[in-house]
Amino acid sequence: MERDRHAHVLSDTSNEAARHYERALDALLFFRGEVADEAQAMVTASPDSAMAHVFAAYLGLLGTEEKEAAAARQSFRAFRDSADLAGLSPREKMHAAAAEAWLDGDMLRAGDILGEISTGFPRDALALAVGHQIDFFTGDAQRLRDRIGGALSAWDGDDPHSGPLLGMYAFGLEEAGHYDHAEEIGLRAVERHPRDVWGIHAVVHTYEMRGLFDQGIRYLDARTGDWADGNYLSVHNAWHYALYALEAGSIERVLGVYDNTLHNEASQAIAMELLDASALLWRLLLADIDVESRWAALAQAWAGREAGAYYAFNDVHAVMAYAGAGRLSDAERLVKDREQWLARTDPAVSNHAMTREVGIPVCRALIAYRQRQYSRVVELLAPIRYRLNSFGGSHAQRDAIQRTLVEAAIRSGRHDLARTLLSERINLRPICPYNWRARARLADRLGDTAQAAAARDRAERQSAVGAAAWG
Known part of the structure; x- marks a missing residue:
């Protein structure tokens, strides 16, 4: 009977398939492209291996792509219907149950089952990695932190997989607000494995949330060879670089990152990259910076996917692109399609609540913003601003929506709300040129020229610190 490197049983799995499993797991932890080939090679080598089919199912789900998930569902069910699962180990049975729950649309249940696996088998790196991503997709910051933290004490620091686990833990710490500790842990992870792009990503988030964008620029510049190609996270880390450049006031660099990396003629129309492009252009739209030609190409890329309801977070970014491009009929059509989907879909599907409670209100708010219906x-946004996390993403990603509310409050004359929102933001994150520029614009509307001048001066001084990172 084969076992993985941590002595977990791999039923009906040949030695060759077990080797593919280990290589696939390594590639998954480091976001390398060969993960799909290695997982398929495992299935080919041992077509009766439950863990081979579980791994393949997880891969079909992790991209948040409706069509890939549908194909994975069909393949896994064919295996399940033809296999005798009674002889599997308890861990393997739980993995099969987790995969099936997620394939059926119940992400939360899948995350719970994976948590049970991690409690009983804390060195199951697959359960930890997939569960970590579910926590990210559902915006559960506490669990994003504690799922990994709860298993770490069972790991030997010399284990090759302990490094990427530290990178995951760093990201969980950051999303839960432990920024200094997250930076420390993330740097340790990257020191062990310089190409741990999730660890790099965690460190980058800590700089973003503390307004240390000069450090973020220097950090990403120094490690360009480790993150900028050969992995699934290169576009997303480039997006973070563009956010730093935006805070530093370098629109030329922002657009350069967009054109060279985020979206161009060679880009693939996959959700995880398109949403970064949408989120960046939307921030520029909020700043009244015209990028019309880019909006048109991006909206066409979203339209070409012909994707149905699967993950509300993706829908919101598609609507950003449609609204930004002035394709408001397409944006409205997507919203109506999702409303019809809600009426015929089991509420047990995790995306049902995400779409109903957050996705549709945000989509409608984006459309209204483009129509200048700021009130x-x-x-739409004020009642749900404390629940935006429930449709997934990170604090940095969701900030595009929070900024939309700030801008709408200022532009609609809701000055008390705008003051409150900006007070929250400035006291939480005093180093953020956007916050101070917004405060200056609010002061202008209130006729307080002294406060407007002081806020603008502070924004410019903060931007200059970031700009100095380029020398």
Whole structure:
């Protein structure tokens, strides 16, 4: 009977398939492209291996792509219907149950089962990695932190997989607000494995959330060879670089990152990259920076996917692109399609609540913002601003929506709300040129020229620190 490197049983799995499993797991932990080939090679080598089919199912789900998930569902069910699962080990049975729950649309249940696996088998790196991503997709910051933290004490520091686990833990710490500790742990992870792009990503987030964008620029510049190609996270880390450049006031660099990396003629129309492109252009739209030609190409890329309801976070970014490009009929059509989907879909599907409670209100707010119906934006976003996390993403990603509310409050004359929102933001994150520029614009509307000048001066001084990172 084969076992993985941590002595977990791999039923009906040949030695060759077990080797593919280990290589696939390594590639998954480091976001390398060969993960799909290695997982398929495992299935080919041992077509009766439950863990081979479980791994393949997880891969079909992790991209948050409706069509890939549908194909994975069909393949896994064919295996399940033809296999005798009674002889599997308890861990393997739980993995099969987790995969099936997620394939059926119940992400939360899948995350719970994977948590049970991690409690009983804390050195199951696959359960930890997939569960970590589910926590990210559902915006559960505490679990994003504690799922990994709860298993770490069972790991030997010399284990090759302990490094990427530290990178995961760093990201969980950051999303839960432990920024200094997250930076420390993330740097340790990257010191062990310089190409641990999730660890790099965690460190980058800590700089973003503390407004240390000059350090973020220097860090990413120094490690360009480790993150900028050969992995699934290169576009997303480039997006973070563009956010730093935006805070530093270098629009030329922002657009350079967009054109060279985020979206161009060679880009693939996959959700995880398109949403970064949408989120960056939307921030520029909020700043009244015209990028019309880019919006048109991006909106066409979203439209060409012909994707149905699967993950509300993706829908919101598709609507950003449609609204930004002025394709408001396409944006409205997507919203109506999702409303019809809600009416015929089992509420047990995790995306049902995400779409109903957050996705549709945000989509409608984006459309209203493009129509300059700023009071309507406030009506839609203000009631859900503390629940935006429930449709997934990170604090940095969701900040595009929070900024939309700030802008709408200022532009609609809701000055008390705008003051409150900016007070929250500035006291939480005092180093953020956007916050101070927004405060200056609010002061202008209130006729307080002294406060406007002081806020603008502070924004410019902060931007200059970031700009100095380029020398």
